[in-house]
Amino acid sequence: MTAAIEKETRTGNITLAALRRVPRSVWPMLAFVVLFLVGGLLRPNLVSVDSLVGTATFAMILAIASFGQTVVVIQAGIDLSVPNTIAFAALSFLTWSGTIGPVLACLASILSGAVIGSINGTIVAKLGLTPIVTTIAMNGLLFGVVLLSFKNSELTDIPEFLTAITAGKVEVFGTSIAAVLPLGLVLLLVLQLILSYTGWGRSLFVVGSASETARLAGLPVDRIRISAYALNGALVAFAGVVIVGFYGQAFATMGAPYLLGSVAAVVVGGSTIFGGRGSVVGTLGGALVLGQVATLVNIANLGSNIQQLFYGVIVLLVVALYSRRTRE
Numbered sequence: 001m002t003a004a005i006e007k008e009t010r011t012g013n014i015t016l017a018a019l020r021r022v023p024r025s026v027w028p029m030l031a032f033v034v035l036f037l038v039g040g041l042l043r044p045n046l047v048s049v050d051s052l053v054g055t056a057t058f059a060m061i062l063a064i065a066s067f068g069q070t071v072v073v074i075q076a077g078i079d080l081s082v083p084n085t086i087a088f089a090a091l092s093f094l095t096w097s098g099t100i101g102p103v104l105a106c107l108a109s110i111l112s113g114a115v116i117g118s119i120n121g122t123i124v125a126k127l128g129l130t131p132i133v134t135t136i137a138m139n140g141l142l143f144g145v146v147l148l149s150f151k152n153s154e155l156t157d158i159p160e161f162l163t164a165i166t167a168g169k170v171e172v173f174g175t176s177i178a179a180v181l182p183l184g185l186v187l188l189l190v191l192q193l194i195l196s197y198t199g200w201g202r203s204l205f206v207v208g209s210a211s212e213t214a215r216l217a218g219l220p221v222d223r224i225r226i227s228a229y230a231l232n233g234a235l236v237a238f239a240g241v242v243i244v245g246f247y248g249q250a251f252a253t254m255g256a257p258y259l260l261g262s263v264a265a266v267v268v269g270g271s272t273i274f275g276g277r278g279s280v281v282g283t284l285g286g287a288l289v290l291g292q293v294a295t296l297v298n299i300a301n302l303g304s305n306i307q308q309l310f311y312g313v314i315v316l317l318v319v320a321l322y323s324r325r326t327r328e
Contacts, residue, residue: 025269025270025279025281025282025285026285027270027285028268028269028270028282028285028286028288028289029285029288031268031285031289032285032288032289032292035289035292035293035296036052036055036292038296039051039292039295039296039299042296042299043299046295046299049175051295053175053177053178053181055288055291055292055295056177056181056288056291057177057178057180057181058291058294059284059287059288059290059291060180060181060184060185060284060287061180061184061239061242061243061246062258062261062262062265062287062290062291063184063188063265063280063283063284063286063287064180064184064187064235064238064239064242065082065086065236065239065243065258065261065262066258066261066262066265066266066269066283066286066287067187067188067191067235067239067280067283068082068117068231068232068233068234068235068236068239069082069232069236069262069263069265069266069283070266070269070271070278070279070280070282070283071191071195071204071228071231071232071235072131072228072229072232073208073266073267073271073272073273073275073278074195074204074205074208074228074271074275074276074277074278075204075205075207075208075224075225075228075275076207076208076211076274076275076276077124077131077225077228077229077275078131078132078135078263078273079117079120079131079135079229079232079233079236079262080131080132080135080136080139080259081116081120081135081136081138081139081142082139082236082255082258082259082262083139083253083255083256083258083259084138084139084140084142084143084146084255085113085116085117085138085139085142085233085236085237085240085255086236086237086239086240086243086254086255086258087142087143087146087240087250087251087252087253087254087255088112088113088116088142088145088146088237088240089109089110089112089113089236089237089238089239089240089241090109090240090241090243090244090250090254090255091146091149091150091250091252092105092108092109092112092150093105093106093108093109093162093240093241093244094157094158094244094250095150096108096109097157097159097162098157102159102161102162103161106162106238106241109237109238109240109241110234110237110238110241111234112237113233113234113235113236113237113238113240114230114231114233114234114237115230115233116138116142116233116237117229117230117231117232117233117234117236118226118229118230118233119138120134120135120138120229120233121225121226121227121228121229121230122226124225124229125221125222125223125225125226126222143252146252147252150252156249158244158245158248158249159245162241162244162245163245163248164179165179165180165183165245166178166179166180166183166242166245166246167179167180167245167246167248170182178246180242180245180246183242184284187238188280188281188284191280192279192280192281195279195280200224200227203219203224204224204228205276205277206219206276207219207221207224207225207275208274208275208276208277209275209276209277210276239258240254240255257308260308260311260312260315261290261311263315264286264290264311264312264314264315265283265286265287265290266278266283266286267286267314267315267318268285268286268289268290268314268315268318269281269282269283269284269285269286269287270282270285270286271283290311290314293307293310293311293314294307297310
């Protein structure tokens with residue numbers, strides 16, 4: 001009897017050890033597959049290539065808006081100025097594209113996002129304010145700038161160049177997909193390579209895990225934090241431009257859905273809100289899960305408010321789980 005119990009215990013320990021070796025970015029992908037099949041049980045026509053492409057497109061746009069958040073979270077920060085950084089960049093792009101052209105306007109918008117991020121990072125790193133307070137204040141400031149500086153009714157001309165690289169259709173193995181999907185995959189690949197194979201990328205994880213140890217080891221912690229927020233701002237601004245191109249409109253509150261959405265995608269994707277762990281591949285997986293949740297909410301006709309409620313519950317559950325593991 002004792003031998004049997006010991007054998008079961010060893011088997012259980014081996015299973016747990018094997019599960020722990022599975023990359024965190026795999027779990028959200030598996031969760032998406034389960035939710036996708038659940039959607040098929042509720043409505044069989046949802047298990048189709050068109051449904052999968054539609055969910056993936058929505059998820060990719062959310063993922064692009066969340067990639068910068070991933071970088072910040074890895075080094076133990078957070079950015080709650082995402083909504084109005086998106087709106088500011090999008091409206092700035094439409095304002096500038098008529099005078100300097102869409103390509104230069106896109107670059108200028110991304111640069112403006114980098115400046116916003118640099119200001120956030122400087123305040124957090126040099127003045128010691130908490131990221132939550134700093135980025136909420138920046139979000140409020142940007143909202144005032146957006147309301148005072150742009151006339152939405154006059155910004156309705158979307159450049160064809162932008163529409164082509166975001167909402168334009170691309171044929172892949174006989175299936176028509178939105179151009180934003182390959183665009184997002186290229187961005188994901190570049191960012192993952194930077195995080196995994198550059199000294200700067202690896203330093204983000206060190207700073208997020210133990211900032212004081214990193215400082216004692218000679219790493220320029222403040223500079224790393226500021227650069228992380230700068231890259232985040234640039235990526236969020238790029239997301240604003242992409243959203244304009246895909247949806248064909250821009251308005252002052254267009255970034256609101258991405259406040260909770262960007263945090264939820266990062267957390268569900270396996271990044272810990274306490275820093276030191278995360279990947280943009282996992283963030284895409286988290287965005288896929290949230291995209292499928294949105295699909296299920298639409299099937300049940302529950303509305304966007306319930307969708308945001310589900311996002312909030314998911315974030316709370318995942319953060320609570322990480323907190324328990326950290327204490328253990």
